Amino acid sequence: MPELPEVETIARYLREGHNGSPAILGFRFQQVSLPWARTLATPSVAELQAALPGQTIDTISRRAKYLVFTLSSGFLLVHLRMSGDVRVEQADVEPQRHDRALFTFDNGWRAAFNDARKFGRIWYTTDLNDILGNLGPEPLDPVLQADDFYQLLHARRRQLKPLLLDQTFLAGVGNIYSDEALHLAKLHPTRLSDGLTPDEASRLLNAIRAVLEEGIRRNGASIDWVYRGGDFQNSFRVYQRTGQACPVCGTPIVRLVVGQRGTHICPYCQQKP
C-alpha cells in the first residue's frame, strides 16, 4: 500500500503524535520482540536485541517508502511493503493478530509493527547507505529539475509505468500514484521513456509532484481493509475506477496489465501518439 504520501503521513504521526498516541521522538528502547522473525532483514534477532535497548529515537523521517528512525547510535529502517502499519500504544495492552515486531519503550509505551502479508521488513544498521544506497531521487526534491528528469527518461528505454515504479529511477512512487500521475499528464503507461518530448517530460514531473502533494495533504489513501485515516482514495481519477467515468472527459476508465501490475487509464485522454 503505502507509497510516498502514506509513509510520509505515518512518519509525521510518529513524530508528532496522532489520535491519542504520543509522538515517540526521544523515546528510549527497553526491549524488542519479533513474533515473526523473518520481518527482521538485518542483523540477527540477537544482535538487534543487544543493540537497541538504551538507545533513543532522535529523528523520524522518510526516504522513498522507508521509515527512517535515527537512533543515538544507528538507524532503524522500516518498509511497510503491501500491508504494513505501525501503531503506538500502551505496552500493557494485548498485541494484535498480525503483529510482527514489538518495540517496548522504558516509559510504558510500545510501537507495534503489524503486517498481515508478512512482506514488510525491518533493518538496523550503522550505515544508511547499505540499505538506501541505490535509490533514485526524491520526486519532491526541488533539486530535481524538468530538464534533469528529461535526461533521466532518455537515459533509459523503458515503458513509463514500470519505470516510475522502479525505485532506482525515482524513489517513492507506487501503483496508485503512477496511474494517477500518468493520467494527469495525459500519457499512456506503455509509452517509451526515451520517446518523450521535453514538454511531456515536464508535464510528467509536474503531475507526479501534484498527485504526491495532494496525497500528502489528504494524509494518504486508505483503501480496502487497511484503514489509516487518509482520504485521498476519494479523489482517485483512475486508480481502481474501472468502468467509471474519466473526471476529465467522461470516457469509462479501462484496466490493463502493464509490467504485471493492474493499470488504470482513460483510453481517450491517454492515447499513444
Added chain:
DNA sequence: CACGAGACCTGTTCGC
C-alpha cells in the same frame, strides 16, 4: 539492459 514469470504471504472480493 529490459522484460516476463515466479516467489514471498494473507485476506477480501468476484464469478459461477
Added chain:
DNA sequence: TGCGAACAGGTCTCGT
C-alpha cells in the same frame, strides 16, 4: 450458499 479464482498499495531473483 459455497468454493476456487482473481486480486491487492512492493520488491527481489532468475531466465531469456
